[in-house]
Amino acid sequence: MSSCDTCVVRNRAICSGLDNREIEALNQIGRRRQVTAGEPLIWEDDDSLLVANVIEGVLKLTTSTEDGREQIVGVAYPSDFIGRPFGQTSSASVVALTDARVCVFSRNDFDRFAREHPELEHKLLERTLAELDRTRSWMMLLGRKNASEKIATFLLEMSDRLAETGCTPAFGPAKRFSLPFSRQQVADVLGLTIETVSRQFTKLKNEGVIELPSRREVEIVNRGALVALAG
Amino acid sequence: MSSCDTCVVRNRAICSGLDNREIEALNQIGRRRQVTAGEPLIWEDDDSLLVANVIEGVLKLTTSTEDGREQIVGVAYPSDFIGRPFGQTSSASVVALTDARVCVFSRNDFDRFAREHPELEHKLLERTLAELDRTRSWMMLLGRKNASEKIATFLLEMSDRLAETGCTPAFGPAKRFSLPFSRQQVADVLGLTIETVSRQFTKLKNEGVIELPSRREVEIVNRGALVALAG
DNA sequence: CATCCGCGTTGACGGATGTCAAAAACACAA
DNA sequence: TTGTGTTTTTGACATCCGTCAACGCGGATG
Known part of the structure; x- marks a missing residue:
């Protein structure tokens, strides 16, 4: 077979x-x-x-x-x-x-x-x-967006791409997902340094836009805000 | 016909x-x-x-x-x-x-x-x-190179790409060529501002790496230096 | 020749992001 | 649990590049 x-x-x-x-x-x-x-x-x-x-x-x-x-x-x-x-x-x-x-x-x-x-x-x-x-x-994104726009765009793209893969049968974008990337790898995707990525993540967390339950987990709390930031 | x-x-x-x-x-x-x-x-x-x-x-x-x-x-x-x-x-x-x-x-x-x-x-x-x-x-280039590396890479690419087109029957890269881009458009290719592009051009000119006979013309004087800068 | 206008250059300055270093959080094994 | 190594976060600082503004050059037009 x-x-x-x-x-x-x-x-x-x-x-x-x-x-x-x-x-x-x-x-x-x-x-x-x-x-x-x-x-x-x-x-x-x-x-x-x-x-x-x-x-x-x-x-x-x-x-x-x-x-x-x-x-x-x-x-x-x-x-x-x-x-x-x-x-x-x-x-x-x-x-x-x-x-x-x-x-x-x-x-x-x-x-x-x-x-x-x-x-x-x-x-x-x-x-x-x-x-x-x-x-x-x-x-x-690489040529013209600043760090916060990059991070916002990245999170939205992840939420789309990982929805298709996940068990949830693609009912729109994923609200919560597990990043397949380390912080360094996120930096390598966005053309940033690991420190900048980290700072932007905590900034979004402090603003209540996302939650970070663990290193790899992301939950999008305020999608509208992300969309606005993504530019 | x-x-x-x-x-x-x-x-x-x-x-x-x-x-x-x-x-x-x-x-x-x-x-x-x-x-x-x-x-x-x-x-x-x-x-x-x-x-x-x-x-x-x-x-x-x-x-x-x-x-x-x-x-x-x-x-x-x-x-x-x-x-x-x-x-x-x-x-x-x-x-x-x-x-x-x-x-x-x-x-x-x-x-x-x-x-x-x-x-x-x-x-x-x-x-x-x-x-x-x-x-x-x-x-x-967009994500990881700095301004001078971007400019050097750009000039080398232009010299290759325009050689194929030009009348000179593609005997290696062009030494002298006419840019099809304005400074703003060079900036839009490289993810820079027009001022940074301008400054990098004059820097290379002052270092004797290139000549700028007119706004659009570029002559590569020291190709080796460009290759080294391109990283 | 004088004027205008678009494009390019140059300068001064500030801020976003990179760099370096240390601390904190976490993962994993003993 | 404790210890160890890795990853992430946080802080202090430096710097590259963007921003704003003025100026210069060259081509077009009258």
Whole structure:
């Protein structure tokens, strides 16, 4: 039996739209892989050797400077596609933020399969276009927003993105959620320092906009205020 | 005769790879359009009604906040594809920086044509993936680089990008070039203010790294220094 | 040639955010 | 529980860059 049959992202990932025979063929070239939190899957500037679908968990895409500064350039959730098909090198590292399960393919195998299956390429194109849109709106945040706008925007985005994943069946944005990021990682997403992130969090807490039940937990108390702050 | 026959980007744009019959069909649904410097082609958040290939000239892709802050999120050169296929709204405005000629399609027509021509979709996918890579490396710049690193990186990128376009048949990066940007637009690319951009330019001039023969002209005198500064 | 106007430059200043350091909170193991 | 190491918070301070304002340059126009 193909493991795709029981795949929880079967109908959301780029594999959706393939018929049973095609799924079977794709299954032949892919394999499941477990990645534990903190473990890297792809290295920046390495030969692009593998691509993958995220089944479960959250991963970060990062680029770094030589002197060690890091910028998180993307976050991959279940059903997202990661890696760089049709290219020699990947421009970002991929590291698991939580324990994760992915469905990996060698890039060569995947490229070949994709070229033979236009429907799959189309799905991948739609996904890539959507990711480009998201990335561009994040450029606005990085280039033109101040720290409090960044934090507000970030919390709202988290509340949207994590709602889809969580058990609550996507009834609008999540009011309370668990961040898959440490403070340092939040800083790396927003182009800030960990201290600034921390100060902005406590400021929002003191103003009664959010609650912070634990390090990773966030509860949005006053969503309207966040929206106003996000600008 | 199809106007594609004489198109200067025929072999670089996504149309390359189509046979004569297909080119003829594509030509049926597209039309040439002249855009003068400063003229908008697509509005942010508008219904995505048209897409286009750039034939000649340079255009900017921008997003703005309600209070008027602007961030340039992409720059389109000849043979680049602009607009948002397969989506309801476009996430960025497109405005010509120089006089430009583009080959426009209604989004609906283009979407339909693309879905029937996997080779075209593949070209578009490769282009979109490359653009996503570029955009992500720009996020690093916006989030983690300081003003002088930003300016140095920008000048090097310009020198590369404009070399391909210029008459000089792409013998490495251009040593001297004419910026398609005003100082304000450079600021909008880099997430800085016009004053900071101006100060950094004169600083580099005083250090003998560049020459500024006129407002728009730049000559790179000491490329090594720029590379070192870019980080 | 004189005037105007947009764009770019320069200067003075302040504030937001980064840096450095220490304390506090938390996680985990013994 | 206690101890140990990590993460987060908080504070003091420095600095880069933004803001505001004046000025200069160059091109267009009459």
